[in-house]
Amino acid sequence: MVHLQFDRVTKRFGDVPVVETPFDLSVRRHEFVVFLGPSGCGKTTLMRMVGGLDAPTTGEIRLEGEPVGPPDRRRGMVFQSYSSFPWLTVAENVAFGMKYRTDLTETEKAVRAEQYLDLVGLYEFSDHYPNQVSGGMRQRIAIARTLAAGADVLLMDEPFGALDALRREQLQTELRAIQRRDAKTVVFVTHDVEEALFVADRVVVFSKRPARIVTQIDVRSRLGDERTIEMRDGDDFFALRRETIGAVRAAAGDEL
Amino acid sequence: MRHVVIAAAFSLLLASGAARAEDSRIRVLAPTWTGYAPVFVAMDKGYFKELGVEVEMRFEDDRSNVLAAMTRGDIEVDMRTVGEHQGRPRDASTPGVIIATIDKSVGGDGVISAASIGSAADLKGKTVAVEPNIPARLLLQLELKKVGMTLDDLKIKEIMTQDTVAVFADPSIDAIGTYEPVMSQALSSQTQRKGKLLISSKDSEIIIDIIDVRQDDLKKNPVKYQKFLTGIFKAIELYKSDPAEFIKLAAPHYNLSEKEVKEIFDTSLQFTGKAENVEMIGTKDKPGKLYEIFDTVMQLNLDYKAADAKLEARQQIDPSVVTAIAGAK
Amino acid sequence: MSLVAEAEGGTSDVAGSSVQTTAPSARRPTARRGPFRLRAPLPRGWDAAVAVGASLAILAVWEIVARLGLTTPLFFPAPSTILSTMARMISDQNLLWHAWVSTLRVWGAFLLAAVMAIPIGVAMSGYRVVGAALEPAVDFIRYLPVPALVPLAIIWFGVGEETKIFLLWLGTFFQLVLLVADDMRRVPNEYFEIAYTVGANERQALKDVAFRAMLPSLVDNLRISLGWCWTYLIIAEIVAADSGLGFVIWAARRYMKTPEVMAGVVLIGVIGLATDQLLRLLHRRAFRYLRGA
Numbered sequence: 108m109v110h111l112q113f114d115r116v117t118k119r120f121g122d123v124p125v126v127e128t129p130f131d132l133s134v135r136r137h138e139f140v141v142f143l144g145p146s147g148c149g150k151t152t153l154m155r156m157v158g159g160l161d162a163p164t165t166g167e168i169r170l171e172g173e174p175v176g177p178p179d180r181r182r183g184m185v186f187q188s189y190s191s192f193p194w195l196t197v198a199e200n201v202a203f204g205m206k207y208r209t210d211l212t213e214t215e216k217a218v219r220a221e222q223y224l225d226l227v228g229l230y231e232f233s234d235h236y237p238n239q240v241s242g243g244m245r246q247r248i249a250i251a252r253t254l255a256a257g258a259d260v261l262l263m264d265e266p267f268g269a270l271d272a273l274r275r276e277q278l279q280t281e282l283r284a285i286q287r288r289d290a291k292t293v294v295f296v297t298h299d300v301e302e303a304l305f306v307a308d309r310v311v312v313f314s315k316r317p318a319r320i321v322t323q324i325d326v327r328s329r330l331g332d333e334r335t336i337e338m339r340d341g342d343d344f345f346a347l348r349r350e351t352i353g354a355v356r357a358a359a360g361d362e363l
Numbered sequence: 364m365r366h367v368v369i370a371a372a373f374s375l376l377l378a379s380g381a382a383r384a385e386d387s388r389i390r391v392l393a394p395t396w397t398g399y400a401p402v403f404v405a406m407d408k409g410y411f412k413e414l415g416v417e418v419e420m421r422f423e424d425d426r427s428n429v430l431a432a433m434t435r436g437d438i439e440v441d442m443r444t445v446g447e448h449q450g451r452p453r454d455a456s457t458p459g460v461i462i463a464t465i466d467k468s469v470g471g472d473g474v475i476s477a478a479s480i481g482s483a484a485d486l487k488g489k490t491v492a493v494e495p496n497i498p499a500r501l502l503l504q505l506e507l508k509k510v511g512m513t514l515d516d517l518k519i520k521e522i523m524t525q526d527t528v529a530v531f532a533d534p535s536i537d538a539i540g541t542y543e544p545v546m547s548q549a550l551s552s553q554t555q556r557k558g559k560l561l562i563s564s565k566d567s568e569i570i571i572d573i574i575d576v577r578q579d580d581l582k583k584n585p586v587k588y589q590k591f592l593t594g595i596f597k598a599i600e601l602y603k604s605d606p607a608e609f610i611k612l613a614a615p616h617y618n619l620s621e622k623e624v625k626e627i628f629d630t631s632l633q634f635t636g637k638a639e640n641v642e643m644i645g646t647k648d649k650p651g652k653l654y655e656i657f658d659t660v661m662q663l664n665l666d667y668k669a670a671d672a673k674l675e676a677r678q679q680i681d682p683s684v685v686t687a688i689a690g691a692k
Numbered sequence: 693m694s695l696v697a698e699a700e701g702g703t704s705d706v707a708g709s710s711v712q713t714t715a716p717s718a719r720r721p722t723a724r725r726g727p728f729r730l731r732a733p734l735p736r737g738w739d740a741a742v743a744v745g746a747s748l749a750i751l752a753v754w755e756i757v758a759r760l761g762l763t764t765p766l767f768f769p770a771p772s773t774i775l776s777t778m779a780r781m782i783s784d785q786n787l788l789w790h791a792w793v794s795t796l797r798v799w800g801a802f803l804l805a806a807v808m809a810i811p812i813g814v815a816m817s818g819y820r821v822v823g824a825a826l827e828p829a830v831d832f833i834r835y836l837p838v839p840a841l842v843p844l845a846i847i848w849f850g851v852g853e854e855t856k857i858f859l860l861w862l863g864t865f866f867q868l869v870l871l872v873a874d875d876m877r878r879v880p881n882e883y884f885e886i887a888y889t890v891g892a893n894e895r896q897a898l899k900d901v902a903f904r905a906m907l908p909s910l911v912d913n914l915r916i917s918l919g920w921c922w923t924y925l926i927i928a929e930i931v932a933a934d935s936g937l938g939f940v941i942w943a944a945r946r947y948m949k950t951p952e953v954m955a956g957v958v959l960i961g962v963i964g965l966a967t968d969q970l971l972r973l974l975h976r977r978a979f980r981y982l983r984g985a
């Protein structure tokens with residue numbers, strides 16, 4: 108079932124065409140889609156349009172069949188930096204996701220905040236400030252906040268970009284597990300091929316700007332639903348990785 | 364309905380209150396000069412209160428600020444030297460008319476110079492530091508005029524008079540137009556300059572402090588100003604009979620010690636009481652000496668373009684207040 | 693993560709740790725130890741001790757120079773003279789009352805400036821129209837010399853308290869507006885976007901996020917402009933003067949009483965120093981989160 112649909116979307120900033128060829132893409136409910144492409148090709152722009160933070164120049168993006176409007180809490184964003192508020196504690200940051208919800212009582216909010224803190228493994232850091240926890244924990248705060256807000260589409264723009272390899276791997280595994288458990292639709296931007304393959308159901312490979320889909324890789328049919336650290340050393344993963352890198356190289360064209 | 368009545372009553376009360384304040388209130392701005400101390404003493408002694416006038420006095424050295432305040436109707440009275448009264452931008456329509464004098468400078472203003480300068484004539488081509496609009500500038504002009512020179516024959520540097528002592532330390536400065544107490548301090552502290560008093564207000568009559576009043580208010584409340592002058596003259600009487608008491612009251616207003624105030628009074632100035640005012644101001648038919656001084660100073664101001672318009676003493680001096688109280692006991 | 697840009701990830705923080713691990717410093721070209729290494733932290737408590745010690749040393753040198761007669765006391769009295777003058781002025785000339793009056797004026801004008809500058813500054817960088825409309829005027833007025841505007845101020849506000857407050861305000865407000873606008877501009881867009889994507893409207897995003905995010909630098913800028921406000925005191929308090937430290941200083945200057953001038957100046961400095969330290973302390977207390985683990 109289609110959850111999110113790009114329908115002949117184009118985007119230009121003044122003279123700069125970011126998406127020129129009308130862009131079509133359907134994301135199924137509960138699907139984990141990764142945008143993979145060279146720097147500056149327009150991935151962030153596409154994602155921001157889903158979030159309602161930018162509007163397409165032509166075409167339309169539909170969420171559950173309805174054209175998307177200004178931002179709301181069904182579409183949660185996790186940014187690469189400034190992803191949490193430094194003046195709020197970890198728990199308060201997570202609770203901020205529910206601050207403007209009128210459908211929950213204060214008690215319900217408190218209970219949910221604890222649940223999500225627990226889910227992302229930050230319960231014992233509840234009273235810390237973001238500055239006092241690691242970069243990885245900060246990204247988990249953002250994920251928990253987005254989940255607490257009740258988003259069913261998670262839009263993540265290179266959320267693990269600044270983390271070291273070990274922390275990344277761990278968060279990738281956690282994210283994938285949470286996505287499966289809570290049945291979220293995820294659009295995830297990265298330039299890291301391994302990361303893309305490890306978390307995605309489907310990887311969309313972009314050309315350099317103006318963005319165009321070069322190829323799509325159905326990761327799920329190759330690796331299945333479950334992802335474990337061990338898989339990263341498997342032959343299937345390696346083969347897939349080589350293929351993808353090939354596609355990305357082709358996309359980058361003569362430049363490399 | 365009741366609200367309306369109450370509101371109306373209130374506004375009436377306020378209006379009458381305001382009217383009453385206008386009849387009895389006088390707000391004064393004057394420079395930080397002890398020559399205006401009689402006003403403070405009359406206030407402290409309760410003279411004004413007895414007479415039924417409310418007087419407030421605050422310091423303002425900058426004349427343009429005073430003009431602004433008077434134009435706005437924020438003050439009724441300004442005290443200055445005659446020379447400053449005449450200065451730009453005053454013309455016949457500028458608010459402020461002279462009703463009396465309060466003190467004259469007797470040694471309080473002057474020009475000091477290096478040992479090499481023997482007389483005003485020696486200043487030709489020399490560097491002289493002086494603030495615009497201070498009495499010493501007029502004294503200097505007057506002396507130069509006597510020897511056929513003007514300020515244009517000198518190299519004038521504009522300074523802040525408070526900086527006199529420091530400026531005098533600079534050997535490139537040949538003379539400074541200044542006032543007390545910095546005048547004496549400069550001479551006594553910068554001994555290497557072997558400085559001397561070249562020109563002093565002691566030898567001239569032209570440095571006189573006057574009381575300027577807003578014409579519109581004077582017309583409306585002439586009696587108020589008669590009371591005001593009466594209070595001031597009474598304080599000057601006190602100075603003559605009991606200087607220690609007068610000084611004790613005056614000193615704190617200037618953050619000075621009694622000794623310092625006494626010294627200034629003894630060496631720099633002389634208050635002009637009722638008798639002197641009767642003589643200086645005269646009457647409508649028989650103008651006093653101030654008119655002549657006014658014209659002399661006016662000419663000096665015009666010569667050096669410190670004033671634009673030639674002002675008529677008869678229009679700028681209003682003898683009615685002094686005349687009115689001249690006969691009283 | 694704070695507004696003061698800081699690299700993500702684990703930078704081991706400097707505050708507090710005085711003992712250096714040997715490995716990295718051994719490889720540095722100059723393996724100098726102690727406080728004179730570039731950006732080396734000071735042991736706890738040293739900051740205050742060094743500050744007090746250095747200040748006392750300056751005072752001592754000054755005192756000695758003055759006592760030896762190397763300066764003219766007329767212009768540069770010894771600290772001890774200034775201190776005893778100050779004591780006398782406190783007992784005889786109501787110096788503390790004047791200081792209190794000045795403090796009230798400065799704070800009055802400063803709070804007025806802050807209350808106006810914060811919303812206007814926020815609006816200026818939040819809404820381009822407002823910014824475009826006001827920036828030229830603010831930039832222009834900001835450069836005007838306050839003393840030259842005194843007569844104008846009197847025409848508008850008379851010779852009462854209003855003019856003094858206005859002049860102090862004039863020296864503060866226009867600078868502050870731009871600083872506030874800048875603080876607001878530095879709030880990362882991401883913060884607004886986070887707020888919007890959890891359902892906040894613009895007003896809520898401004899109030900709950902942007903304002904909160906800019907608060908530490910806002911408080912810092914307020915502290916700095918409070919200092920400026922004090923520097924306009926003389927200009928404001930010699931207009932139709934009857935009270936305040938500016939008046940005391942000016943009157944003493946008229947009669948060349950340098951120790952009294954200096955006593956007044958020093959008192960302003962002391963009040964400034966005390967206020968500044970207090971505000972810094974409050975800043976540290978209120979914004980603990982800015983410091984890392």
Ligand SMILES: Nc1ncnc2c1ncn2[C@@H]1O[C@H](COP(=O)(O)OP(=O)(O)OP(=O)(O)O)[C@@H](O)[C@H]1O
Nearest residue numbers: 120123125145146147148149150151152153298316
């Ligand atoms: N607001 C804007 N105004 C003008 N140009 C913009 C704006 N936002 C993005 N662009 C331009 O659009 C292009 C695509 O930007 P975008 O951020 O979407 O790329 P990206 O694929 O996310 O790159 P990266 O991998 O470096 O994050 C870039 O050339 C960028 O300079």
Ligand SMILES: [Mg+2]
Nearest residue numbers: 150151152264
């Ligand atoms: Mg991007």
